[in-house]
Amino acid sequence: MSIDFSHFDLSAAAFGEPVIELRGMSRAFGTQTVLRDISLEVQRGETLAVIGESGCGKSVMLKIMMKMLEPSRGDVDWFGKSLRQRAELDIHRDRLKFGYLFQSAALFDSMTVLENVAFGLRQNTQMSDAQITQIVHDRLKDVGLPMTAASKKPAELSGGMKKRVGLARALALNPEIVLYDEPTTGLDPIMTDIINELILRTRERQPVTSIVVTHEMSTVRKVADRVVMLYPLSRLQPDEPQIVFDGTAAEAFSTSDPRVSQFVHGQARERLQELAAA
Amino acid sequence: MASVPALKPTNTLVHQLGLAVVEMTVAVGDLALFGGQVVRLILTGLPRRGVMTQTFYEIGVRSIPVVGVTGLFIGMVLAIQAYDQFHFLHMETKLGAAINASLVRELGPTLAAVMLAGRVGSAMAAELGTMRVTEQIDALKALGANPVQYLVVPRFLACFLLIPLLTAIADTIGILGGWVIGSQVLGIDSFYWWLHSKEFIAIYDVQCGLTKSFFFGGAIALISCYQGFHCGAGAEGVGQASTRSFVWSFIAILVLDFFLGVFQSGLYYVLWPDPISLF
Numbered sequence A: 001m002s003i004d005f006s007h008f009d010l011s012a013a014a015f016g017e018p019v020i021e022l023r024g025m026s027r028a029f030g031t032q033t034v035l036r037d038i039s040l041e042v043q044r045g046e047t048l049a050v051i052g053e054s055g056c057g058k059s060v061m062l063k064i065m066m067k068m069l070e071p072s073r074g075d076v077d078w079f080g081k082s083l084r085q086r087a088e089l090d091i092h093r094d095r096l097k098f099g100y101l102f103q104s105a106a107l108f109d110s111m112t113v114l115e116n117v118a119f120g121l122r123q124n125t126q127m128s129d130a131q132i133t134q135i136v137h138d139r140l141k142d143v144g145l146p147m148t149a150a151s152k153k154p155a156e157l158s159g160g161m162k163k164r165v166g167l168a169r170a171l172a173l174n175p176e177i178v179l180y181d182e183p184t185t186g187l188d189p190i191m192t193d194i195i196n197e198l199i200l201r202t203r204e205r206q207p208v209t210s211i212v213v214t215h216e217m218s219t220v221r222k223v224a225d226r227v228v229m230l231y232p233l234s235r236l237q238p239d240e241p242q243i244v245f246d247g248t249a250a251e252a253f254s255t256s257d258p259r260v261s262q263f264v265h266g267q268a269r270e271r272l273q274e275l276a277a278a
Numbered sequence B: 001m002a003s004v005p006a007l008k009p010t011n012t013l014v015h016q017l018g019l020a021v022v023e024m025t026v027a028v029g030d031l032a033l034f035g036g037q038v039v040r041l042i043l044t045g046l047p048r049r050g051v052m053t054q055t056f057y058e059i060g061v062r063s064i065p066v067v068g069v070t071g072l073f074i075g076m077v078l079a080i081q082a083y084d085q086f087h088f089l090h091m092e093t094k095l096g097a098a099i100n101a102s103l104v105r106e107l108g109p110t111l112a113a114v115m116l117a118g119r120v121g122s123a124m125a126a127e128l129g130t131m132r133v134t135e136q137i138d139a140l141k142a143l144g145a146n147p148v149q150y151l152v153v154p155r156f157l158a159c160f161l162l163i164p165l166l167t168a169i170a171d172t173i174g175i176l177g178g179w180v181i182g183s184q185v186l187g188i189d190s191f192y193w194w195l196h197s198k199e200f201i202a203i204y205d206v207q208c209g210l211t212k213s214f215f216f217g218g219a220i221a222l223i224s225c226y227q228g229f230h231c232g233a234g235a236e237g238v239g240q241a242s243t244r245s246f247v248w249s250f251i252a253i254l255v256l257d258f259f260l261g262v263f264q265s266g267l268y269y270v271l272w273p274d275p276i277s278l279f
Helices: A058-065 A088-095 A113-124 A129-142 A147-151 A159-171 A189-205 A217-223 A249-254 A258-264 A270-277 B013-044 B049-059 B061-088 B092-133 B136-142 B147-185 B190-200 B203-229 B234-271
Strands: A018-029 A032-043 A047-051 A073-078 A098-101 A177-181 A209-213 A226-230 A243-247
Touching: A018 A058, A018 A209, A032 A058, A032 A073, A032 A209, A032 A226, A032 A243, A047 A058, A047 A217, A058 A177, A058 A209, A098 A159, A098 B136, A113 A129, A113 A147, A113 A159, A129 A147, A129 A159, A129 A189, A159 A189, A189 A209, A189 A217, A209 A217, A217 A249, A226 A249, A226 A258, A243 A249, A243 A258, A249 A258, B013 B147, B013 B203, B049 B061, B049 B147, B061 B092, B061 B147, B092 B136, B092 B147, B092 B190, B092 B203, B092 B234, B136 B147, B147 B190, B147 B203, B203 B234
Parallel strands: A047 A209, A047 A226, A098 A177, A177 A209
Antiparallel strands: A018 A032, A018 A073, A226 A243
């Protein structure tokens, strides 16, 4: 007797249990719905790239995953448990398993680089100053920053350095899950590649689950095990799902779905015609 | 946070007025919830000492020159402007009593609070607003800190505890400024200046002024931090939050001043039923 495995999503089956799950999640701001009925599982150990046009809700989804925003409808699970049924303290404890690299790096501008990277350690551990300083130096070294950067203020850093400090800060507490919000936006191609390498290296050094919101297809090619594409609701019919693609990076680049292929290959086509008609 | 229902009223004056009342009610409710959260967090634990010290220094120590100058000029202006009336009544020596009483009870607390709403309140709203816009508040959350506890609690405590001290400094410098003008410029005998001041000003007057400033400090901190936390996007949003924080703090100071004044006057007559007289 043979068993048919074709219905299994092999890309997901290669990884562990779901660490984050969105179930029928929607989010509106005032009267404008940005995310509608999103259901998505992120497996332990995988690197998921979330792509889509600007304004389609990628960053909002990332913030909902991190519980920095509440969904208007639906539910979010962390490690198999619904956030709605958890105590605040329990959520706080599990949030420390997350690292978040913000699009603008979001460094605290009144603090030095050292204080920024040390912030999570000072806030959540009882480590001595010497231990914290050692960890900060290790993390700065991991992201390729010299120790001389530790005493600088964020205003004295370049965009790429800020992103690397942001990454060092996100990794300081040894998170199990790292969320990257457009980690390479605004960087030159060399710095983009450096950040991509850092994402890969982070994963090699410790078994982390990564979710990368990006527009950069080189990032998708380089780091993603799985790609999910969100589509703007304004371009969808009410009954169409907002996730228009869920597969491997190779599949994303070879799919026949014009919405996905035009995006990943950077072809405007219908959009140019719409602009001309407008 | 409460939310305003998506109303789309007809564009008449009555509808606009109704919408304004609804929005105002929601804003006051939100502010009350925000204040409740701050008080709850103060009771559950304070931020690290370094964070508190820095905030207390910024709000307290660095405001001393502003309140000092404010107090000095209020005292001096009062002396110059009230002298002619007192001279006409041949009561120049009572000028000090009138200036000092109005300073400790009313002008010192109120004007010091207004100055601090401008210096401290607007700065807090702009700083927190910038942190909101640049995702630094989200970053605090992501790093396991409670933004309200980390950012608002120290500012609230600094304003609540230090604005009364700053008011005391403004009162003292104002009293000295009035005396310098009265005795050195207008030629009033210092002995009678202080004698009548001592006779006319009771500890209750000083307590009333300082009690008010606790309320003013708390209101400035809550309103400014609330505006910063709920500021709109971009530089425009931060600017609006800063302006709103000053305007609403100013209104809150005046409204609180009125109701606290009514309450304190009522309380005085309960505690000391005999009427007081300047003569």
